[in-house]
Amino acid sequence: MLQERTGPLAPYTVVDLTRVLSGPYCTMLLADLGARVIKVEQPGAGDDARAIGPFVDGSSAYFMSVNRNKESIALDLKRAEDRALFEALLDRADVLVENFRPGTMDRLGYGWDSVHARWPRLVMTSISGFGQTGPYSRQPAYDMVVQAMGGLMSVTGQPGGPPTRVGTSIGDLGAGLYAAVGTQAALLQRERDGLGQQVDVAMLDCQVALLENAIARFGADGRMPGPLGSRHPSIAPFDVFRAADGWFVIAAGSEAAFQKLCEVLELPALASDARFVSNALRCEHHVALKDALEARLAAHDCAHWRALLQEHGIPTGAYNTVAEVMQDPQVHARDMLLPVRAGDEAGTALTVAGNPVKIGAHGTRLHREPPRLDQDRASILAALDAR
């Protein structure tokens, strides 16, 4: 059942011109925290994500996964009548978010300088592949492009193996997160000086920011970071290990944890092996260490070993499929799965991820189903007239 729109951002209205993923992820974060988000879409097709499959009763699962808690109105920003409506929305908005390629908003007459001159209190958040400045600014980009250009792909995968992408669109989602951080910072500043600011977030910049350890390691020792499979670059044993029936994680991050691990696995020889007496040596001999551990782990299944390690306080984790994640009791206890329905509560439910930002009693909340294109036109226009 739909809940009331409440939360820390409840007084704020966001006009949302974003499409596909990075921008919609940013505005979903704001909407989940209670902001009123008015999604302005192209008449006809709407957000490009509406065309991306798979579909649930004709509605895009991709679209539904990042557009809950938003209203939709279709406006053609090249038509005078629709521009007037759009501007009436900006008159009462706190934030404008867009993820067009740099230059597009200027051509529409809504570049930062024009917007700021007319709506000085409005925060304008722009997400783009490369940012509003710099030599690549006007080039097109997608998640795949920035994952590769930003170096994240070069450290993901198996050593010597083919290029490997992070299995989620971290190029888009990362940018959406930093943009939400920037948008709120600008709102906090506006509380003091009454002025909106331009927030300029580049997907490529965000990939570089997420690389951070790899950059620092390279800077410190000059060794080029590369893909390491599933192991940690500087701690061992800290990896995914094979047991009788599959894989699971052992993360023995300290000397004490390694000693305890050897004891619990009944491998006393390992604990005193000269190759494994320090973390640095264990990292150097990580292949031999993994072989020795897996020779023992083959005797029992993952559940056996995980229970044993947990009992002794050694950090361990399941190597879960998406289906297993969706059945995990902790994931349920944290309210991290949310059924949504296209347009209204009459549709078929699709499960999407909930809101991980828990503030007081405010967590995952659904105050609107993912909207059908232009679904909220009447109520949005009525509110404008009523003002």
Next chain:
Amino acid sequence: MLQERTGPLAPYTVVDLTRVLSGPYCTMLLADLGARVIKVEQPGAGDDARAIGPFVDGSSAYFMSVNRNKESIALDLKRAEDRALFEALLDRADVLVENFRPGTMDRLGYGWDSVHARWPRLVMTSISGFGQTGPYSRQPAYDMVVQAMGGLMSVTGQPGGPPTRVGTSIGDLGAGLYAAVGTQAALLQRERDGLGQQVDVAMLDCQVALLENAIARFGADGRMPGPLGSRHPSIAPFDVFRAADGWFVIAAGSEAAFQKLCEVLELPALASDARFVSNALRCEHHVALKDALEARLAAHDCAHWRALLQEHGIPTGAYNTVAEVMQDPQVHARDMLLPVRAGDEAGTALTVAGNPVKIGAHGTRLHREPPRLDQDRASILAALDAR
């Protein structure tokens, strides 16, 4: 040269009990935006990250990469005298951030209920592996554990290949980002009601939130998402391709882009091939499509093809190593690399990632070098007395 501490969060003071990565990443985001961050460390060893190599002139590169713009004071929260100093810091703070295992703050006497009773305006942000609630709450976790448990590892890697970790600590960094979002939302709410809130962020929840498309796809079509190497799950050609001298990205996300690509590569037969006439068919026949494209791409090097594709507006990107990222002109133009020095400006410079949140003229700024343990004790105590 160090700059003045300015920015949208300049009026806010953050008391920072965090160690290693998720918490320090959160407080670095706040510090980069101008907040005063006072890092409270254990006397003796300080933040555990100080012991993680590689080292630059004896200082941890790992520590330096996420602790710029912070002050340090060493306090033992089990000693009465130090507790009094800690409480004096909280008297004038806006935010307390911690990433201990749930229960630790209660044992120290600084659980949420006690903190809120004594400092009602204080926002308290807690980052933990599994959250403050739920059956796994008290279990230990690290990045590796939540990457595996949250399902992200199950969709990263080569099809049929061994488990593959995302090459950066996205379990920690993701949690740090959502925690920064939650902290600022709580500050915005406090502007209205004057009350601090508890922000409870679980690393596992954040992994689930970052999975989002995989959950929605599975929910919609019941096909278990798995690792796909470097290709996109539902768009083709959208992948890393091999040319004569290496790999690069082609991201032809639309029908028009695919037609243009075939034209530019002089592959007219491909454009009309029955296997490739729609995105759905291209996804189905992605192996044949990649083979056909790579047969042609072998004729020239990456630079040749990337220039050609760029000329025709087809999204493309380099498959960069970390060293190449650090030489990229756009990365430099966006001020995304920052030299930092342990303690003061006399040390050896280490390059770390800059701040991707550009707000007006506020971008990457260095107002303090990563601190030596307890470096700021005298000035912090003097300010307390002066009050």
